[in-house]
Amino acid sequence: MKVLFFGDIVSQPGRRAIRNCLPDLKMRYSPDVLVANAENAAAGFGLTQPIAKELFDMGFDALTLGNHTYARSEIFRFIESEKRIARPANVSESWPGMDFVRIVRGDSGTLIVLNLLGQVEMSPCDSPFAAADRLLESIRSQFGKVPVLLDFHAEATSEKVAMGYYLDGRVSAVLGTHTHVQTADECIRERGTAYITDVGMTGVVDSILGMAPDVSLRRLKDRLPAQYTAAAGRAMVNAVYLDIDRTTGKCIAFERIRTFEPEST
Ligand SMILES: [Fe+2]
Ligand SMILES: [Fe+2]
Numbered sequence: 518m519k520v521l522f523f524g525d526i527v528s529q530p531g532r533r534a535i536r537n538c539l540p541d542l543k544m545r546y547s548p549d550v551l552v553a554n555a556e557n558a559a560a561g562f563g564l565t566q567p568i569a570k571e572l573f574d575m576g577f578d579a580l581t582l583g584n585h586t587y588a589r590s591e592i593f594r595f596i597e598s599e600k601r602i603a604r605p606a607n608v609s610e611s612w613p614g615m616d617f618v619r620i621v622r623g624d625s626g627t628l629i630v631l632n633l634l635g636q637v638e639m640s641p642c643d644s645p646f647a648a649a650d651r652l653l654e655s656i657r658s659q660f661g662k663v664p665v666l667l668d669f670h671a672e673a674t675s676e677k678v679a680m681g682y683y684l685d686g687r688v689s690a691v692l693g694t695h696t697h698v699q700t701a702d703e704c705i706r707e708r709g710t711a712y713i714t715d716v717g718m719t720g721v722v723d724s725i726l727g728m729a730p731d732v733s734l735r736r737l738k739d740r741l742p743a744q745y746t747a748a749a750g751r752a753m754v755n756a757v758y759l760d761i762d763r764t765t766g767k768c769i770a771f772e773r774i775r776t777f778e779p780e781s782t
Contacts, residue, residue: 518549518550518622518625518626518628518664518760518761518763519546519547519548519549519550519625519758519759519760519761520548520549520550520551520552520628520666520690520758520759520760520761521542521546521548521550521551521552521756521757521758521774522552522553522666522668522690522692522716522756522757522759523535523551523552523553523554523716523719523754523755523756524553524554524694524697524699524715524716524717524718524719524755524756525554525555525556525557525583525694525695525697525716525718525719525720525727526553526554526555526557526558526572526718526719526720527557527558527561527697527718527719527720527721527724527726527727527728527747528557528558528559528560528561528720528721528727528747528748529560529747530720530721530727530747530748530749530750530751530752531557531558531718531719531720531721531727531752532558532568532571532572533752533778534719534720534752534753534754534778535553535572535575535719535754536575537778537779538754538776538777538778539575539576541776542754542756542774542776546758548758549622549625550578550579550620550622550625550628551575551576551577551578552577552578552579552580552581552630552666552668553572553577553580553581553719554580554581554582554583554668554670554694554716555568555569555572555580555581555582555602556581556582556583556584556585556586556588556670556694557585557718557720557727558572559588559589560747561727561728561745561746561747562585562588562589562745563585563586563587563588563589563592564580564582564586564589564592564602565589565591565592566591566592566594566595569595569599569601569602573601577601578601578618578620579601579602579603579618579620579630580601580602580603580618581602581603581630581632581668581670581694582602582603582604582605582614582632582670583605583632583634583668583670583694583695584605584634584639584640584670584695586604586605586608586614587612593613596613596614596615597613597614599615600615600618600619601618602614602615602618603615603616603617603618603630603631603632603668604632605632605633605634605642605670606631606632606633606648606652607633607634607642607643607644607645607647607648608634608642608643616631616652617629617630617631617632617652617656618630619660625763626663626664626761626763626764627660627663627664627763628663628664628665628666628689628761629656629660629663629664629665629666630665630666630668631649631652631665631666631667631668631688632667632668632670633645633648633649633667633668633669633670633671633680634670634671635669635670635671635672635673635676635677635680635695636671636676637671637672637673637675637676638672638673639671639672645669645671645676645680646680646683649667649680649683649684649687649688653665653687653688662766663766664688664689664761664762664763664766665687665688665689665766666688666689666690666692666759666761667680667684667688667690667691667692668692668694669691669692669693669694670693670694670695671693671695672695672696674700674714677691677693677714677715678712678714681706681710681712682706684710685706685707685708685709685710685712686706686707686708686709686710687708687710688710688766689709689710689711689759689761689766689767689768690710690711690712690757690759690761690768690771691710691711691712692711692712692713692716692757693713693714693715693716694715694716695715696715696726697715697717697718697720697726697727698715698717698718698726699715699716699717699718699755699773699775700713700714700715700717701773702714703757703771703772703773704771705768705769705771708767709762709765709766709767709768710767710768711757711759711768711771713757713771713773716755716756716757716773717755717775718755719752719753719754719755719756720747720748720752720753721747721748721749721750721751721752722750722751722752722753722777723748723750723751724747724748724750725748727747727748728745728746728747728748729745729746729747729748729749730748732744732745732746733745751777751778751780752777752778753775753776753777753778754774754775754776754777754778755774755775756774756775756776757771757772757773757774758770758771758772758774759771
């Protein structure tokens, strides 16, 4: 099963970059499945139903989220019944949303998409390691041995690397998101799990993590309050390509992707 996974899509320029770059990426990789982290898709924070629809209409099979899942209260209206969106599974049980997305692709097989939050330098949540154990056991009892892709949304590189080792051979991929800066450490671990510390964002090149530099500088340098605003301008796509053996669940090809919109955008 061939999968393209896109890192945190930030605001309208991130969505535009997907639209502009997707035809070429599809031609190059012939993906069976498209997955993206959409926690910043709505003006940098959260996800709305029209924006989720926009992404599904582009061909996405599953969307993952992160610490900004509930940034917009309107998500409560649709996340509970939307089977194509996985919110982090290690939040309070009472919080609405799906623990995972199941994508069935006939001859190409089935893929389960999971989303977990890290605990280090993040808002309080349950242990992602214990949650991974619990979910993998539940998935196995429901669907048998199927490939699983984990979007591990975490701040600390140490915690992300640790998760890569912890789940080696138990999932097809551990893909880091949240820090928005792509790392060059992609690899396939000893037991067949693809790992990267951060896929990177899909958003404006000339920005601070997709947001306007002047606002971020006011907050970080001057330490004064300022409303974050999404940056404008040419955007890039940070993504990964995976080829997963449908029977063993092992990743047999893993490639890091960084591509840019045309200059004229
Ligand atoms: Fe993000
Ligand atoms: Fe995040």
